[in-house]
Amino acid sequence: xxxxxxxxxxxxxxxxxxxxxxxxxxxxxxxxxxxxxxxxxxxxxxxxxxxxxxxxxxxxxxxxxxxxxxxxxxxxxxxxxxxxxxxxxxxxxxxxxxxxxxxxxxxxxxxxxxxxxxxxxxxxxxxxxxxxxxxxxxxxxxxxxxxxxxxxxxxxxxxxxxxxxxxxxxxxxxxxxxxxxxxxxxxxxxxxxxxxxxxxxxxxxxxxxxxxxxxxxxxxxxxxxxxxxxxxxxxxxxxxxxxxxxxxxxxxxxxxxxxxxxxxxxxxxxxxxxxxxxxxxxxxxxxxxxxxxxxxxxxxxxxxxxxxxxxxxxxxxxxxxxxxxxxxxxxxxxxxxxxxxxxxxxxxxxxxxxxxxxxxxxxxxxxxxxxxxxxxxxxxxxxxxxxxxxxxxxxxxxxxxxxxxxxxxxxxxxxxxxxxxxxxxxxxxxxxxxxxxxxxxxxxxxxxx
Amino acid sequence: xxxxxxxxxxxxxxxxxxxxxxxxxxxxxxxxxxxxxxxxxxxxxxxxxxxxxxxxxxxxxxxxxxxxxxxxxxxxxxxxxxxxxxxxxxxxxxxxxxxxxxxxxxxxxxxxxxxxxxxxxxxxxxxxxxxxxxxxxxxxxxxxxxxxxxxxxxxxxxxx
Numbered sequence: 001x002x003x004x005x006x007x008x009x010x011x012x013x014x015x016x017x018x019x020x021x022x023x024x025x026x027x028x029x030x031x032x033x034x035x036x037x038x039x040x041x042x043x044x045x046x047x048x049x050x051x052x053x054x055x056x057x058x059x060x061x062x063x064x065x066x067x068x069x070x071x072x073x074x075x076x077x078x079x080x081x082x083x084x085x086x087x088x089x090x091x092x093x094x095x096x097x098x099x100x101x102x103x104x105x106x107x108x109x110x111x112x113x114x115x116x117x118x119x120x121x122x123x124x125x126x127x128x129x130x131x132x133x134x135x136x137x138x139x140x141x142x143x144x145x146x147x148x149x150x151x152x153x154x155x156x157x158x159x160x161x162x163x164x165x166x167x168x169x170x171x172x173x174x175x176x177x178x179x180x181x182x183x184x185x186x187x188x189x190x191x192x193x194x195x196x197x198x199x200x201x202x203x204x205x206x207x208x209x210x211x212x213x214x215x216x217x218x219x220x221x222x223x224x225x226x227x228x229x230x231x232x233x234x235x236x237x238x239x240x241x242x243x244x245x246x247x248x249x250x251x252x253x254x255x256x257x258x259x260x261x262x263x264x265x266x267x268x269x270x271x272x273x274x275x276x277x278x279x280x281x282x283x284x285x286x287x288x289x290x291x292x293x294x295x296x297x298x299x300x301x302x303x304x305x306x307x308x309x310x311x312x313x314x315x316x317x318x319x320x321x322x323x324x325x326x327x328x329x330x331x332x333x334x335x336x337x338x339x340x341x342x343x344x345x346x347x348x349x350x351x352x353x354x355x356x357x358x359x360x361x362x363x364x365x366x367x368x369x370x371x372x373x374x375x376x377x378x379x380x381x382x383x384x385x386x387x388x389x390x391x392x393x394x395x396x397x398x399x400x401x402x403x404x405x406x407x408x409x410x411x412x413x414x415x416x417x418x419x420x421x422x423x424x425x426x427x428x429x430x431x432x433x434x435x436x437x438x439x440x441x442x443x444x445x446x447x448x449x
Numbered sequence: 450x451x452x453x454x455x456x457x458x459x460x461x462x463x464x465x466x467x468x469x470x471x472x473x474x475x476x477x478x479x480x481x482x483x484x485x486x487x488x489x490x491x492x493x494x495x496x497x498x499x500x501x502x503x504x505x506x507x508x509x510x511x512x513x514x515x516x517x518x519x520x521x522x523x524x525x526x527x528x529x530x531x532x533x534x535x536x537x538x539x540x541x542x543x544x545x546x547x548x549x550x551x552x553x554x555x556x557x558x559x560x561x562x563x564x565x566x567x568x569x570x571x572x573x574x575x576x577x578x579x580x581x582x583x584x585x586x587x588x589x590x591x592x593x594x595x596x597x598x599x600x601x602x603x604x605x606x607x608x609x
Binding site for chain 1: 463487488494550
């Protein structure tokens with residue numbers, strides 16, 4: 001049985017015309033002798049009536065001050081995919097091809113119990129094979145599964161977090177030993193850069209699992225890295241295609257099938273706030289105490305860190321913009337007494353000028369002795385721009401080339417980080433588009449195929 | 450029955466799943482660059498590239514930069530920077546402790562928890578870096594295995 005898993009994203013399902021186009025893709029695969037298994041996202045993107053954010057909004061508008069429970073939130077947002085699967089299966093039926101809709105749990109997808117960000121633990125796709133055997137096309141809700149432990153009959157519905165429908169497709173492909181997994185979207189495949197920034201960014205015809213995972217982690221929204229990692233682990237042929245064009249798309253292959261040294265693309269990601277802590281006023285033992293206190297606090301409040309760095313003068317990291325208010329509440333005006341041979345009181349101050357909180361703390365602390373200020377330099381509105389490469393970044397001079405290009409364009413690089421496949425620079429958000437364009441041009445990515 | 454046996458192990462376990470040590474590095478620290486710091490940084494990187502040395506783990510400091518190089522090329526870097534008239538401290542041997550965790554930026558607070566646990570050992574951490582699937586900590590090679598052992602014990606399977 002040649003199973004082909006075909007996943008359709010929100011834009012491929014957004015309108016009756018788009019759904020018809022997507023359905024024709026499925027029917028075409030069936031007519032070619034494949035057994036299609038369809039995976040669907042919620043219909044439409046942000047703002048659409050059944051899109052995930054719209055459904056979340058229905059809960060939040062009840063009382064914005066009371067966050068919904070993760071369990072109830074999962075039940076709510078999973079409705080988007082349920083709507084979608086039922087509508088799509090009925091559409092296939094009306095086009096003469098019987099289909100059956102399945103929730104994630106009905107498709108045999110079992111997850112851990114982390115609501116909102118569950119991980120797939122096992123898949124038993126017996127119901128899907130049975131559906132195929134009876135002549136149906138299974139249409140599975142992406143993004144969801146079931147946590148089967150506990151005393152809830154049928155288990156608890158869970159959602160898989162960001163990119164969950166891609167993950168569902170790749171995992172079903174692996175569990176059903178699919179001939180291929182095809183991810184359908186509204187662009188021709190994996191591009192060498194964001195086409196909103198570089199209109200002529202070419203579609204990459206072949207990339208490796210490693211490259212696509214890196215590209216996806218660092219900003220490309222075309223495929224979620226969890227899906228690439230599952231496909232890589234199980235050796236499932238993976239494609240990214242455009243629902244609305246005949247472009248052949250991007251084939252994602254193992255590293256050994258596509259060797260060679262190259263620059264693959266330029267990505268950008270994150271709406272970040274960068275913080276640099278100056279601990280020069282602290283003695284060495286106190287410095288370690290202050291560093292530890294900051295990181296403990298970030299861990300306790302679940303703050304996500306990017307571009308972490310540490311040096312003789314202090315530490316630095318970027319945080320997502322939506323988490324910055326929490327970070328500011330925690331750190332601005334924070335007082336940390338440090339003991340040991342030398343006693344001192346440290347007062348954290350975010351930004352150039354002390355806030356009212358920091359000023360009040362300073363006044364209150366004055367009678368207790370010297371108060372040492374820990375200045376925290378703040379850079380709001382930052383983004384990571386990354387160069388993705390294969391066997392390329394280890395060459396002498398690559399860092400030089402990237403920094404030189406940006407420096408010549410008077411683009412400030414606040415920090416860098418690098419890995420086997422990528423080199424990232426933290427730049428001001430206002431410079432992002434220019435940085436992406438320049439790097440794309442200077443690394444001759446318009447010629448990449 | 451087809452599909453009757455559940456397939457498992459699709460995704461790597463959540464949280465820290467491996468800690469490893471990579472040896473053989475030297476850390477170069479360039480501080481107190483005079484004049485236009487971004488331009489001087491470029492001059493430093495050019496001197497290193499001209500010396501045929503590939504660097505890793507570049508980090509920018511307010512008035513300088515630091516990076517890792519293979520320990521065998523430390524003298525080439527020292528010579529190149531001396532020729533440029535830039536003073537550079539080179540510390541070796543240094544190792545990188547790599548803490549692997551899948552999609553760690555999606556696990557709230559995980560990176561901070563790893564760093565906080567590492568700092569809590571009292572060992573001197575010289576540099577930090579993060580990627581989507583691992584945290585990198587640079588320190589003296591003598592301490593690296595001890596730190597890795599400690600993190601393995603205290604972070605195994607930890608998400609948040």
